[in-house]
Amino acid sequence: MRRRTSPESFDPSVVRPWNARIEGLGFGGDYNPEQWPQEVRLEDIELMREAGVNLLSVAIFSWATIEPREGELEWGWLDETMDRLHDAGIQVALATATASPPPWLTRKHPEILPRLADGTVLHQGGRQSYAVTHPVHREYALRMAARMAERYSEHPALALWHVDNEIGCHVPRDYSDAAAAAFREWLRARYGTVENLNEAWGTAFWSQRYGSFDDVLPPLVAPTFANPTQQLDFDRFSSDALLDYYRDLRDTLREITPHVPTTTNLMASSHTKGMDYFAWAPELDVVANDHYTVAADPDRHVELAFSADLSRGVAGGDPWILMEHSTSAVNWQPRNRTKLPGELLRNSLQHVARGADSVMFFQWRASRAGAEKYHSGMVPHAGTDTDVWRGVVELGRVLRALGEVRGSRVRSRAAMVVDWPSWWGSELDSHPTQALRYMDQVQAWYRALWRLGVTVDMVPPHGDLTAYDLVVLPTTYLVTDADAANVASAAERGATVAITYFSGIVDEHDHVRLGGYPGAFRELLGVRTEEFYPLQEGETVRVEGKAVGGEASADLWTEKTHVADGTEVVASYDDGALAGWPAVTRRSVGQDGAAWYVATRLDAAGLDALAARLVEESGVGPDVAPPAGVEVVRRWSEDGATSWLFAINHTDADATLGTPEAPVRGTELLTGEAADGALTVPARAVRVVRIG
Structure with a gap:
């Protein structure tokens, strides 16, 4: 695929930090004003101020709203949104609006639709109905990204670019003709000659020897087991192809706005098999991750901790952005149970404890229509006289109190x-x-x-x-x-x-x-x-x-x-x-x-x-041993002189940390109280102690 900006010509020193205009930790979520009338949009600004929101993702699924018909662009609502958010002191992770092509595009070019291994075409009507390798889709997506960058390049609300959305979430493997052609090019680059390919794939077995790269297909549905190295290489290619799509969009943005950092929301967790995120990380100016707990899992807080540690690992230990999680229930599990009391705060601070410098949600206001209308939001269907809204406001207060941990890092042996x-x-x-x-x-x-x-x-x-x-x-x-x-x-x-x-x-x-x-x-x-x-x-x-x-x-x-x-x-x-x-x-x-x-x-x-x-x-045991069900993690300042001990109680009973041999001494940031040797963490609550 054609690169817009070569890595050699790009100067990373010109990229400003994503949180340069944000005080303390980031807090917010996906904002979709196009779903709401004007009076609701005005109310949103006041509620965002009340909650302490300072960062929002905007225009993720807005292509068809911005360009309802090919070539007809309607920017007014987005211009107004960007200006209002800036006036309210809120920064924007502005999306490329490419996460779902508009219906007119797939009608005009049905060849861009992805396919399953059995040939089934995945049609318009959901989202991500595109083959990332198809040159027609690529050109349309790059054009939209360029339009966004040209219009908002100097807007004071623009903090960073949110490229596409959860790339590969629904179509991690595409078996379309475009993907087959791209796979062959990938194999040529990897192996050089078809003889090398045959050796690597062991094609002497079952008479699979290839005479030309042109004979190679993706591992489609076959009478019996497909060649295992062919399957493995298709996995590698697919991850690379999705990353290549991100790179092309990023380079288009960089050509116009080299000073604005770029990222995309990964899905690093125990459930996301499709993309090798360690290979993606060097291409991101800051790592951003989406994570959702599984309500049926009684140890979901442990899987959350794993995913947060994985996000930090992908980031090379640097602070990262939690781009999405949920205030309460989601809409896509077999049984979408609401979160338990205190779980919103505990989940959020688990991510912060393990390296996140921003806590964001899908989404700001729960939708009244569409496939995700039963997905919780920061503002629920029932409005502000709710436990969810009170929890959101409390989380905003807590994150402001924890602003000093920004930029600190987790240490592990x-x-x-x-x-x-x-x-x-x-x-x-x-x-x-x-x-x-x-x-x-x-x-x-x-x-x-x-x-x-x-x-x-x-x-x-x-x-x-x-x-x-x-x-x-x-x-x-x-x-x-x-x-x-x-x-x-x-x-x-x-x-x-x-x-x-x-x-x-x-x-x-x-x-x-x-x-x-x-x-x-x-x-x-x-x-x-x-x-x-x-x-x-x-x-x-x-x-x-x-x-x-x-x-x-x-x-x-x-x-x-x-x-x-x-x-x-x-x-x-x-x-x-x-x-x-x-x-x-x-x-x-x-x-x-x-x-x-x-x-x-x-x-x-x-x-x-x-x-x-x-x-x-x-000898890697913790210096403060936690009671059963209590999670203890520490972030450190760059010079090592100060640390912040996060203690997260996942049980229904109060817990105490600290012994005469290993006391906990410092200032507890959520209450302002002093910890003098021992720290009590109430049931289902969180305490954060500044030490040093």
Whole structure:
């Protein structure tokens, strides 16, 4: 695709900070005035002042409102909105308005519509009804972005560009003719020759050898299993194609407004598989993320913490923007339960505790029509005499009180490797078990560390691991030689490294590393697995050993694993086909490092015990140990002289932090009270203590 601005010609020093005109933390949400009459828009401004709103996303789904017919542009309502918000002291994350093409465009050019793998066309009537790779759609979208930039380039309310919206949310994989052509070009760039492609894809199997790139298709619905490397490369291509779309829109904006930062709202969470956000991060001036809890999940606050840590990891540790979450219920889950008392505040401050410098919602005012009319808003259908509105106003007050944490960073000595290619590759078909889910182990390990009060950084396998004393690799199925060496070097420097089953199995082409599993990590771990023994549904085995708390249960996966000299068996299978064989091993590395291998899926109790052992060995435990159900996270000033301790109580009982050995002393910012050794956190409440 044609670049508007080459990376070499762009000077990042001219980009102003996204929050340069915002005092303290950002607070607001998506604002859609085009849905409302004039009297409601005027009321909105007064209510925004009351709540303390200072940042809004505007015009996300406004293409058809701005351009109701091709070439006929109606700017009046948006001009008025931008001026009113500026007069009210509110900054704008102005969208490119391209998140959903207008009906006239898809009627005129139906060829831009995306397709599923079975050929089904995804038609107009929802949103994101476009193929990002189609040149016709691309030209129309770039033209709209340019119009927005030309009109509002110097508007004083413009804080940053909000490019498109949740790119890839509904169509992470497009199988249209345009996507097929772009896929072939991507493969040419990746492999150079069709011979290299054939080698990488192993096309000697099942007579799949290609004579030309022109013969290659996306992995469409086929009589049986599609080529696994073809599927993996299509996942890579699709993530890259969506990123390329963002880049083209961003570069169009940069050409006109080089001083205005650009971002798009990612969806970094345990549920978003389609895009490799570590590859996206260098292209964003600031990372922004959307996150929604799942009402049916009793541990949804833990998944929220994971997603916030993942957002911070994608941002490279820098502060980031929470662009969307919900004040209460959403509209798209099977049962859309409202949030519990205090949950709005707790959810918001969890994100702030873990690095967000702005808290925003979808949306400002709950819609009266459309597919999201039952999605909660900052102003609910019932108006301002509601718990939701009172909660919004209280949150605004709290965020103003916490303004001083802006720009501070979270520090962690524990890291978890998260890798989208391993996610994609480990869940392909024709594997030892189809029940394996990558995020199962990621989330299980994260929950165990969360319960121990350990703050975790999320890093890619090629990321810098030098700052970490504990590194966990859950199901890191696919690694390059360089990735494997990077992990090994962490242990050699003295870190405790823990690697789970189905890790290091294949190289970047999804070719099995021969000689025994776990392939790339055999030497580091001092183990060699000769065969996998996946368990049937409902089948469990007992695992015995001090490392797992004496006795634990395990399911899904076991292995026939041999250990080398110097490798210690710390837990073994006590029954089943592999009774007596190793389940968990440990090998000392270098002077102080260690490499652990976990060859099965332990139950929660066993994993908790193992995680506690690793935390103790690596010394990464928290300095303020939290009671059960209380989340404790700390942000630090750049010079390290000041920190802010966030204590979030997710239980129905008051909790106390601090002991004579580890006192909590400082000023509590939400109440103004002093903490002198101990801190009481009321049930379902939050306390933030400035220390130093």
